[in-house]
Every structure is written in C-alpha cells, then in structure tokens.
Amino acid sequence: MATSLSSTPEIKGNIFGQKPALFVLFFTEMWERFSYYGMRVLLVVFLVQVAFGETPWDTADALALYGIYTGLVYFTPMIGGIIADKYIGYRKAVLAGALIMTLGHASMALEMEYAFYLGLALLIIGNGLFKPNISSIVGQLYDKEPELKDGAYTIFYMGINSGAFLGIMLCSYYGENPDWGYSYGFGLAGVFMLIGLVQFYFAQGIFGRIGLAPSELEGYDNDPANASAFAVEPDGGSIEGAIPAVSQGDGREGPRAIQWAFIGTGIAAVVYFLIAYFTEPQVNALQTISRQFMPPIIIGSVIAFVGWIVSDKSLLKVERDRVWSIIVFSFFIVFFWWAFEQAGGSMTIFALKYTDRTLDGDSATTFRIANTLLTVIPVMVLTYVFLKLSKITFAKYGLANSILGLAFVLVWLLVGNMLYEQFTTTEPEVAAGWFQIFNSLFIICFAPAFAKLWEQRIKLLQRGPVKFALGLILLGIGFAILAVGALSIPDGAQSASVSMFWLIAAYLFHTLGELCISPVGLSYVSKLAPLRLVGLMFGVFFVANFVANFAGGLTGSYIEPIAEAVGLSGFFLIFAIVPISAGVLFIAISGWMKKMMHGIE
Known part of the structure; x- marks a missing residue:
C-alpha cells in the first residue's frame, strides 16, 4: 500500500x-x-x-x-x-x-x-x-x-x-x-x-x-515517488x-503471477494437510506431509521462483548479477535457519530428556537468584517504559493505557507467583523451555556491541558474504559445543542428566551467529534488488525461511534413529559440520560475490 x-x-x-x-x-x-x-x-x-x-x-x-x-x-x-x-x-x-x-x-x-x-x-x-x-x-x-x-x-x-x-x-x-x-x-x-x-x-x-x-485515504497521492x-x-x-x-505498485504481471502461484501452493499444502489427517492415521498423515508431499512442492516452487526471476529479459546485466547474488544469499541462509530452528525442536527434546533440570542445595539457590534477576530487571525496565508512555498519552488514549497497565499488573502477579513457588520448592525443576530465553537475553546484551563492531569499518567485515560466513561458523560452533556435551550419553539412550551449561553455551554462540546474519541479510536485499523487483526479492528471502523451517523440523524428526546409529553427539555434530562447511564455502566465493554485487558493500 x-x-x-x-x-x-x-x-x-x-x-x-x-x-x-x-x-x-x-x-x-x-x-x-x-x-x-x-x-x-x-x-x-x-x-x-x-x-x-x-x-x-x-x-x-x-x-x-x-x-x-x-x-x-x-x-x-x-x-x-x-x-x-x-x-x-x-x-x-x-x-x-x-x-x-x-x-x-x-x-x-x-x-x-x-x-x-x-x-x-x-x-x-x-x-x-x-x-x-x-x-x-x-x-x-x-x-x-x-x-x-x-x-x-x-x-x-x-x-x-x-x-x-x-x-x-x-x-x-x-x-x-x-x-x-x-x-x-x-x-x-x-x-x-x-x-x-x-x-x-x-x-x-x-x-x-x-x-x-486505500479507500479510506482522502487526497491520496498515487505518485510512486512518495511511496x-x-x-x-x-x-x-x-x-x-x-x-x-x-x-504491487509496479504493474508487472510477472511478480504478481509468481506471488499468486505461491498463494496457490500454500492453499494446496493446507488442503492436503487436512485431507491427509482425516483420511489416514495420525502418524502416517504427518509423515506423508513432511517427508513425501512438502519436499516436491518446495523444490518445484523454488525452481519456478528462481527460473522466473533469471529469465526476466528486462533485467540489465548488473541487475541480473545482483539478483543472482540475492539468490546465493538466500541459499546460504537456508543452512543457518535450518540449524537455528532446532531451538524449538531437537534442542527442546535435549533439554526435556537429556538435561539435568532438577536442582538442589547451592545449585538451587544460584538458580533462584539468577532467575529472579533475569526476570525482575527486564520487567522493571518495561514497566518504566509503559509509565513514560502513559504519562504522555493518557489524556488522549486513557483506555488503551489502562488496558496496557492491566497487562503489566498481570505480568507482575505471574512473575511474583512463579518466583514464590520456586523459592518455596525444595528441589525446583527448570522447565525445558526455559533455556530458550537465552536467545532473547543474549540478543539484548550483545546487539549494541555488534552494531558498534559494524561501524568500525573493518575492511574484512565490510563484506556481506564474510559476515554471513561468520554467522554460519558461530552457529556451527554452538552445535559443536552441544555435541561435546552429549558425548557422555550412551547411544540410543532415552534419557540422561547432562549439565545445563552445554545448552546455555550453545545458545550463546547461536545468538552471536544470528547477530551476524539477521541484520545483514535483509539490508543486502534492499540494496541489491532493482526497485521494480524489491517485493519479489524479499519474497525470495521468505521462501528461504519457509524452506529452512520446514527442513529443520523434518531433519529434527530423525533424531531418534540417528542417535541410535551414531549417538546424540553425532546427531548434533551434523548441525555443526553443515553450517561451518557452508560458511567456509561462502568465504571461498566471497570474491566472486563481490564482483556480482557491483560495488554494493
């Protein structure tokens, strides 16, 4: 719009x-x-x-x-x-x-x-x-x-x-x-x-x-220059x-057609999901969808998407090279999110079944204090921001501010009750999902430092492919740490009690990798894409995330047979080797990528 x-x-x-x-x-x-x-x-x-x-x-x-x-x-x-x-x-x-x-x-x-x-x-x-x-x-x-x-x-x-x-x-x-x-x-x-x-x-x-x-705007200026x-x-x-x-402002039928082709694909996937679920046993339906139906659709859609873009005869040579560089960025980002999304999948299973989450003695006391600080300080900061907003806007938007205030009252009640229960329980058990807070926490802590790092104009780090590669390698290191932590777990074991340190350390490196990848990728799309194709090029990135998330869940679903064959350590080592290899390959082609980007840094 x-x-x-x-x-x-x-x-x-x-x-x-x-x-x-x-x-x-x-x-x-x-x-x-x-x-x-x-x-x-x-x-x-x-x-x-x-x-x-x-x-x-x-x-x-x-x-x-x-x-x-x-x-x-x-x-x-x-x-x-x-x-x-x-x-x-x-x-x-x-x-x-x-x-x-x-x-x-x-x-x-x-x-x-x-x-x-x-x-x-x-x-x-x-x-x-x-x-x-x-x-x-x-x-x-x-x-x-x-x-x-x-x-x-x-x-x-x-x-x-x-x-x-x-x-x-x-x-x-x-x-x-x-x-x-x-x-x-x-x-x-x-x-x-x-x-x-x-x-x-x-x-x-x-x-x-x-x-x-559009129908609600009076005197709306249709000049694309003002968009x-x-x-x-x-x-x-x-x-x-x-x-x-x-x-959708450029009037080109190509981008519009390809977008609606993806809409049709999405509708087909949902319809097939419903049909498969209600006509087959639950397990068969899920396996059919995730392992047989979705991959051909994804591969076919990606080929169609890329083919449509590169066959566009209106693209000048420089534009075509830059479009290809966006496709290469998108290809490598699949490897990042494919591994990163194990956070809600196989890493959650690792936390649930293989991590020692029951605490006692000094470890319980340390957890209670740390969790209190981790919880109370952010909520205090957010409450302060709410009070600042309310002071400025309450006269005009009092109802909205009152509702927001009710939310904070509820948050404080939930936080207070949670901490009370944890302090009055003899041996508190850490929730399996609790470890995922470290991604958000580390982002908040390290994002300003990374922003300063990019501002230093270090020559090597000015190349987008190098930043991408660094992100992939840091992610792989995180999984390598998790693989080391899983070495003590016997092959095929259904449960274990390894230290929670391994998960926390893995999330640290994953977040550092994310800070190299996430702010860079979309910025380069906006810089490299021809103006008339910006929407379509962002669509390429969406498809990359779609593919990565689906592939991450599909790969994670094999955790048990892989763990039986090569151990849980071997399973996580896969997620270390693949991103690190992709990072090394990206560094190797960074010179070629620089040429394809034609001066965009």
Whole structure:
C-alpha cells in the first residue's frame, strides 16, 4: 500500500527521543511475540509429554508437525502483505491478524485434538496478516524523519525480544508445571495476544492516516515517488526475520503471477494437510506431509521462483548479477535457519530428556537468584517504559493505557507467583523451555556491541558474504559445543542428566551467529534488488525461511534413529559440520560475490 504519509497527531513529549506512537507499536508487537514464542516453546513438549489425554506422540511426529507449522508461518506473510497493500490497509490487517491469533490460542488452550489443529491453522493465518504489516507501520511512522528510523527499529526490535523473553519464561513455567498445566500456558499466550489487540485498537488514532486502506485515504497521492515502499524491521529472530509488505505498485504481471502461484501452493499444502489427517492415521498423515508431499512442492516452487526471476529479459546485466547474488544469499541462509530452528525442536527434546533440570542445595539457590534477576530487571525496565508512555498519552488514549497497565499488573502477579513457588520448592525443576530465553537475553546484551563492531569499518567485515560466513561458523560452533556435551550419553539412550551449561553455551554462540546474519541479510536485499523487483526479492528471502523451517523440523524428526546409529553427539555434530562447511564455502566465493554485487558493500 503506497501511502503518501501525512504527519501524525501532535503529541508533546518523547520517549528516548522517539515518538510515543512507536511505543504503541512496541507493546503491540511485544505481546504478539509473547504469544507466539510462548506457544511455540510448549508445542513439542506438549505433544511428546501429554498430547490429547491419550498416548503421547513420538518425537518424530512432534518435530514433523513443528516443521510444518513454523514453515507455513513464514509463508503466509507474503499473502498478508498483498492483502494489506491492495485492499484493507496495514491497520485492519494487524487487527484482523491479532484477532485470528487470539482465537487460535484459545482453541489450543482447550487441549482437544481438533481444536488444537484449528488453533494452529488460525495462528498461521493470523501471523500472515499481522507480521508484515505492523513493521510497515513503523517504517511509515518515520517516513519524514529517516534519520530517526534506525533508532526506531532498534527499539522495535527490543520489543520483539522482550516479548519473546517473557512469553518463553512464563508460558514454559506455567505450561510445564504439573500444578498448573498446558491449558494455562497456551491460555496465557492468548490472553496477552488479546491485550495487544485491544490496546492497539483503542490507540490507533495516534497514527493519523498511516496504515489506512486505500479507500479510506482522502487526497491520496498515487505518485510512486512518495511511496513508503518497504518497512524493514531488524530481524527478530529466531527470533525471526523482518517481513516487509509486498509492493504491487509496479504493474508487472510477472511478480504478481509468481506471488499468486505461491498463494496457490500454500492453499494446496493446507488442503492436503487436512485431507491427509482425516483420511489416514495420525502418524502416517504427518509423515506423508513432511517427508513425501512438502519436499516436491518446495523444490518445484523454488525452481519456478528462481527460473522466473533469471529469465526476466528486462533485467540489465548488473541487475541480473545482483539478483543472482540475492539468490546465493538466500541459499546460504537456508543452512543457518535450518540449524537455528532446532531451538524449538531437537534442542527442546535435549533439554526435556537429556538435561539435568532438577536442582538442589547451592545449585538451587544460584538458580533462584539468577532467575529472579533475569526476570525482575527486564520487567522493571518495561514497566518504566509503559509509565513514560502513559504519562504522555493518557489524556488522549486513557483506555488503551489502562488496558496496557492491566497487562503489566498481570505480568507482575505471574512473575511474583512463579518466583514464590520456586523459592518455596525444595528441589525446583527448570522447565525445558526455559533455556530458550537465552536467545532473547543474549540478543539484548550483545546487539549494541555488534552494531558498534559494524561501524568500525573493518575492511574484512565490510563484506556481506564474510559476515554471513561468520554467522554460519558461530552457529556451527554452538552445535559443536552441544555435541561435546552429549558425548557422555550412551547411544540410543532415552534419557540422561547432562549439565545445563552445554545448552546455555550453545545458545550463546547461536545468538552471536544470528547477530551476524539477521541484520545483514535483509539490508543486502534492499540494496541489491532493482526497485521494480524489491517485493519479489524479499519474497525470495521468505521462501528461504519457509524452506529452512520446514527442513529443520523434518531433519529434527530423525533424531531418534540417528542417535541410535551414531549417538546424540553425532546427531548434533551434523548441525555443526553443515553450517561451518557452508560458511567456509561462502568465504571461498566471497570474491566472486563481490564482483556480482557491483560495488554494493
């Protein structure tokens, strides 16, 4: 939706030098990420521990479903961007997506089999509408102040990670705690998603005309020169990639046709999933989808996508070379996210079955103190930000601020109860999902240092391929550490009690790798893509994430047979060798890539 942006309503005051409107988006995104990661951290554990009151699922089936779900989560934003661009506008897309996701979380909280699948489908659809379009509003908010945009996205990025941090911590604690149960974990995700929805709805006047549908804009200027074409958020990461809306303003039938071809593929995948599930036994349906049906569709779609791009006769030689370099970047990023997404899959299984999570004595005391600091300090900072926002905007948006205040009261109650229970339990048990908080925590701690590192203009690190390669190698080192930690586990063992140090160290290196990959990839797409193909080139990155997430779940589903053959250490060593090899190969071709990029650094 190419909007000619008018100024937002005048509100006196700022927060950290940024507009108050940014923090409405900050908290909306924070609660959405709370819900997404809060649910995701429980998904595999729920399936292999409880399922639907019957026999728990096999690990292979749980990880296969995880791959299908996380893969489709990266597919639907392409559709959501088109819908917002052409028809309903960014604001309505955000509201519709949030409502659909709220219903999805509510369905999963019922812990009924059919409601569970309905919930996953609603989350996939809702994410497609929500994710690309809230980040677009952020970009349009600063269309007339580009010098503030980098700082705005940095703050927005912190909202993403803050939500992920709180969602993982609280949902995993209450969901995995037998005194509470998974309904509470899934339900919490839905409650905070609803709060984000309502808060955004009652505060949306703060955005002026930004994000309205084309039919709602009076005096709308159709000049493409005034378009805010793409709002690219810093990657959230595993926390996940930025997903800008897809521009349809160039009138080219090629990009439009290929986008709708992918829409058809997505619909076919969902229909086949439903048919397979209701006509075959559960395990066969999942194996059919993940191991037989999806790979041919993915391979065929990727070939069609790439073929369509490179056969475009309107591309000049320099443009074609740069497009090829984007395709190469996308190819290598598949290896990164394929391994990285084991966080919610095989690494969660490692935490659940093979990590010593029961603490006593000094170790219990250390954990209680550390967990208290890890929890209370971030919530205090976020509460301070909320109070700053409320002080500035309460007069005009009192209802939205009251709802947001209610959310913080609820968070403090949940945090207080969690810490009380942990301090009064003789031998507290760490939730399997708790380890995933370290990704968000390390991002928040190290992102400023990496930003400073890139500013140092170190010659070697100015090359995008070298940064990519470094990210892949750091990721591989993280898995190598995990492989060392698993050496003491006998081949084929169903349980063990290795130190939690190995998981924490692995997450550290994974996050350092992510900081090399995530901020760089989307930046290079925006720099390298011809203006008329920017939307399509971002689509390439979406497909890369789609493929990586699905492949990660599929590979993780083989954890048990691989562990029986070469040990659990051998399984994780695969995820060390492949990214490191890809990183070395990328360094080897970095000179060729530099030529293909034609001066883009």
